[in-house]
Amino acid sequence: xxxxxxxxxxxxxxxxxxxxxxxxxxxxxxxxxxxxxxxxxxxxxxxxxxxxxxxxxxxxxxxxxxxxxxxxxxxxxxxxxxxxxxxxxxxxxxxxxxxxxxxxxxxxxxxxxxxxxxxxxxxxxxxxxxxxxxxxxxxxxxxxxxxxxxxxxxxxxxxxxxxxxxxxxxxxxxxxxxxxxxxxxxxxxxxxxxxxxxxxxxxxxxxxxxxxxxxxxxxxxxxxxxxxxxxxxxxxxxxxxxxxxxxxxxxxxxxxxxxxxxxxxxxxxxxxxxxxxxxxxxxxxxxxxxxxxxxxxxxxxxxxxxxxxxxxxxxxxxxxxxxxxxxxxxxxxxxxxxxxxxxxxxxxxxxxxxxxxxxxxxxxxxxxxxxxxxxxxxxxxxxxxxxxxxxxxxxxxxxxxxxxxxxxxxxxxxxxxxxxxxxxxxxxxxxxxxxxxxxxxxxxxxxxxxxxxxxxxxxxxxxxxxxxxxxxxxxxxxxxxxxxxxxxxxxxxxxxxxxxxxxxxxxxxxxxxxxxxxxxxxxxxxxxxxxxxxxxxxxxxxxxxxxxxxxxxxxxxxxxxxxxxxxxxxxxxx
Amino acid sequence: xxxxxxxxxxxxxxxxxxxxxxxxxxxxxxxxxxxxxxxxxxxxxxxxxxxxxxxxxxxxxxxxxxxxxxxxxxxxxxxxxxxxxxxxxxxxxxxxxxxxxxxxxxxxxxxxxxxxxxxxxxxxxxx
Numbered sequence: 088x089x090x091x092x093x094x095x096x097x098x099x100x101x102x103x104x105x106x107x108x109x110x111x112x113x114x115x116x117x118x119x120x121x122x123x124x125x126x127x128x129x130x131x132x133x134x135x136x137x138x139x140x141x142x143x144x145x146x147x148x149x150x151x152x153x154x155x156x157x158x159x160x161x162x163x164x165x166x167x168x169x170x171x172x173x174x175x176x177x178x179x180x181x182x183x184x185x186x187x188x189x190x191x192x193x194x195x196x197x198x199x200x201x202x203x204x205x206x207x208x209x210x211x212x213x214x215x216x217x218x219x220x221x222x223x224x225x226x227x228x229x230x231x232x233x234x235x236x237x238x239x240x241x242x243x244x245x246x247x248x249x250x251x252x253x254x255x256x257x258x259x260x261x262x263x264x265x266x267x268x269x270x271x272x273x274x275x276x277x278x279x280x281x282x283x284x285x286x287x288x289x290x291x292x293x294x295x296x297x298x299x300x301x302x303x304x305x306x307x308x309x310x311x312x313x314x315x316x317x318x319x320x321x322x323x324x325x326x327x328x329x330x331x332x333x334x335x336x337x338x339x340x341x342x343x344x345x346x347x348x349x350x351x352x353x354x355x356x357x358x359x360x361x362x363x364x365x366x367x368x369x370x371x372x373x374x375x376x377x378x379x380x381x382x383x384x385x386x387x388x389x390x391x392x393x394x395x396x397x398x399x400x401x402x403x404x405x406x407x408x409x410x411x412x413x414x415x416x417x418x419x420x421x422x423x424x425x426x427x428x429x430x431x432x433x434x435x436x437x438x439x440x441x442x443x444x445x446x447x448x449x450x451x452x453x454x455x456x457x458x459x460x461x462x463x464x465x466x467x468x469x470x471x472x473x474x475x476x477x478x479x480x481x482x483x484x485x486x487x488x489x490x491x492x493x494x495x496x497x498x499x500x501x502x503x504x505x506x507x508x509x510x511x512x513x514x515x516x517x518x519x520x521x522x523x524x525x526x527x528x529x530x531x532x533x534x535x536x537x538x539x540x541x542x543x544x545x546x547x548x549x550x551x552x553x554x555x556x557x558x559x560x561x562x563x564x565x566x567x568x569x570x571x572x573x574x575x576x577x578x579x580x581x582x583x584x585x586x587x588x589x590x591x592x593x594x595x596x597x598x599x600x601x602x603x604x605x606x607x608x609x610x611x612x613x614x615x616x617x618x619x620x621x622x623x624x625x626x627x628x629x630x631x632x633x634x635x636x637x638x639x640x641x642x643x644x645x646x647x648x649x650x651x652x653x654x655x656x657x658x659x660x661x
Numbered sequence: 662x663x664x665x666x667x668x669x670x671x672x673x674x675x676x677x678x679x680x681x682x683x684x685x686x687x688x689x690x691x692x693x694x695x696x697x698x699x700x701x702x703x704x705x706x707x708x709x710x711x712x713x714x715x716x717x718x719x720x721x722x723x724x725x726x727x728x729x730x731x732x733x734x735x736x737x738x739x740x741x742x743x744x745x746x747x748x749x750x751x752x753x754x755x756x757x758x759x760x761x762x763x764x765x766x767x768x769x770x771x772x773x774x775x776x777x778x779x780x781x782x783x784x785x786x787x788x
Contacts, residue, residue: 456767457680
């Protein structure tokens with residue numbers, strides 16, 4: 088599984104001075120990775136988030152509109168019904184005063200008969216009374232003793248005489264039953280002003296609110312223009328007290344608006360002013376009712392957004408990491424090749440220089456050799472003379488020095504001239520001895536024991552002598568650097584499988600940590616601080632690969648290190 | 662008794678070639694030294710040699726070219742090459758081109774003498 092195998096890439100790892108990760112070399116890759124992740128995430132996630140937000144708002148608007156419409160419709164229907172109810176009762180009173188004279192209505196018996204007829208046709212009337220122009224109730228039918236009561240100073244009396252009709256707020260009467268009063272004014276043929284007044288039970292009003300058919304969390308009620316509750320409310324105040332919702336300004340049509348309560352919660356407020364009355368029919372719907380479906384849908388949308396974002400981020404992280412890793416590997420390979428080229432070119436230049444110098448030295452060396460030889464010949468021919476032995480000794484010393492110089496120049500020439508790949512038959516034991524010739528002095532000075540362990544019957548290989556010298560010189564040089572004075576380096580030459588020979592260089596030096604072992608063949612990786620270039624083993628690795636071989640390393644801190652170079656052998660050699 | 666071995670030494674290093682000739686003369690060799698390929702070709706026009714000791718690297722006419730010309734004139738005469746390089750490759754290459762053997766600078770006089778005698782014998786047997 089991809090995620091199961093996911094590891095933090097090297098270039099994102101913690102800082103370590105020796106690991107090569109988290110160092111300055113990793114910074115460009117880390118930056119590239121960050122840029123890639125951020126840009127890809129922005130390009131992928133921003134449109135997704137944008138679309139989700141737009142969807143959320145569009146759905147919200149659509150759902151709100153869907154909720155508002157039936158509420159408005161229901162309010163309008165109830166407004167019409169309630170207006171009809173009030174208009175019907177006003178019309179009944181108006182019919183009574185127009186079809187009867189003031190005297191007829193002042194007659195108690197007549198009024199009782201009229202009250203019965205009216206109540207038979209229009210339910211809800213509690214009482215009925217006729218008030219003359221001076222405010223005196225000349226007749227009254229109802230549960231109270233109100234005949235003779237004077238209303239001349241009552242506000243409603245002034246209002247009805249001025250406007251022609253009157254509908255009161257709901258109030259608790261003497262019987263402690265809520266009701267409201269309606270009254271009409273009339274002038275008979277003789278110009279006498281009379282007012283017919285009746286009261287109606289408020290329970291009929293409440294039925295108009297109840298018929299709005301609401302959910303338990305919603306509320307419907309009637310208030311007057313000052314916001315006093317005219318019917319009971321579930322949750323917006325006590326009956327005949329101020330409601331906890333504001334009364335919106337007058338609108339002739341039913342309206343639905345969005346409001347925010349004192350707790351900052353949104354709710355939907357629908358209202359309808361009832362014409363020819365102080366009543367306002369109101370309905371309050373809570374967000375749970377309005378947005379119940381919407382909240383579910385919004386949860387689904389946000390869930391989809393979250394899952395999509397997580398999946399996109401995983402894919403982005405995985406692909407960016409893979410891309411930067413590949414890039415890093417490609418850069419590493421390119422750097423390795425460039426270093427190989429640079430190193431080979433450098434070595435070729437040094438080789439040419441060394442060859443020139445060695446050749447130029449070799450000729451005068453040959454002359455010294457011949458002159459010393461001739462001197463020896465002449466001395467030996469001359470017979471005895473004083474200090475003859477001493478002279479011969481000196482000449483032999485010169486010849487020995489020439490021989491030493493000659494060995495050096497031959498090695499220099501031999502080493503320098505093999506920079507290009509030239510295949511030849513090589514016996515690895517001999518080649519290792521040639522390489523040790525360069526390091527023999529150091530081994531002697533530092534008392535390092537070097538031992539050969541050559542398996543019998545190891546075939547010669549076909550390879551490039553100069554390049555192999557370079558490989559083993561680097562590895563043995565490192566082994567010498569790793570051991571203490573008096574240390575030990577063992578060289579094994581043995582068969583390895585059917586088509587390979589292996590050269591093992593084993594030292595008992597300080598060893599290499601596991602962390603460093605991972606990076607040991609990387610260019611510029613060194614544990615020798617300022618003394619190493621970090622190129623030796625990387626070049627060595629490159630050369631061994633070029634020669635078709637493999638190089639492996641095992642190490643244990645405090646016990647030593649073993650490098651194994653496996654080189655191919657032509658099938659015919661076995 | 663066999664005649665003295667006649668050897669022509671050719672090397673652009675004057676000090677080397679004349680000293681070497683003198684040492685060979687001490688050891689009973691009829692050695693003549695010249696310092697260029699051209700002088701070598703002139704010398705073999707004047708007299709016959711059993712062995713030519715020839716430096717590979719010389720200015721002007723190089724050792725291998727001189728050997729080819731000598732061989733063209735007298736294919737029996739054996740040539741020993743002197744190489745200053747660190748490996749036997751140049752000598753081996755020279756031997757493939759017709760040289761009898763090679764020696765490396767600085768020269769070990771005893772080795773040289775052995776090789777000269779072998780080459781001289783080969784020349785005389787071929788004639």
